[in-house]
Amino acid sequence: GQQVMQIPQYQHVQEGEDFTTYCNSSTTLSNIQWYKQRPGGHPVFLIQLVKSGEVKKQKRLTFQFGEAKKNSSLHITATQTTDVGTYFCAGNSSNTGKLIFGQGTTLQVKP
């Protein structure tokens, strides 16, 4: 079945450093979504990318959707302690409309 792989699993950075997490799907996606889950919390929607090659920015966060609509990335510039949490990509399959979540990347930021 469809799989969504996400790397790295964990990332520890010093505050102010950049951070990137990568997401790869085994199948073409109709869209990809990114969520953030704080420790003890539930996933919160960040953004959705739909178009091939799309790039969207939210302040220090930059999201990209690959040309083939099978991979995506989230880049955070100059991390802050408030960025701590687990970032999940979730692929929306063209066939089923279901969200398949990647394993998540847990970000720790040292002040």
Add this chain to the structure above:
Amino acid sequence: GAVVSQHPSRVICKSGTSVKIECRSLDFQATTMFWYRQFPKQSLMLMATSNEGSKATYEQGVEKDKFLINHASLTLSTLTVTSAHPEDSSFYICSARDGGSGDEQFFGPGTRLTVL
């Protein structure tokens, strides 16, 4: 914004009992709701897709007789864990999709189930 509530937030029960978890969309009508299970430090695993007025669609490996899902209205879906066992202990999260606003899913706060 869209809000999804979940009740209870935490439940501890004895092995063999059944537990019902409610998921409500508070300010929108959810034609589709999803139930996920999340083990500590792991990803969300989709258990089933629930459509209002019809039977839920279960993912491979999820026992439909053990995890009963009812989506009786456009704002309420329930998950009942029947004859719960310690291995059913997990974080159960529901999400809802507003049919009119695209594919974004709005997540409930989750229910932490502990089976003794």
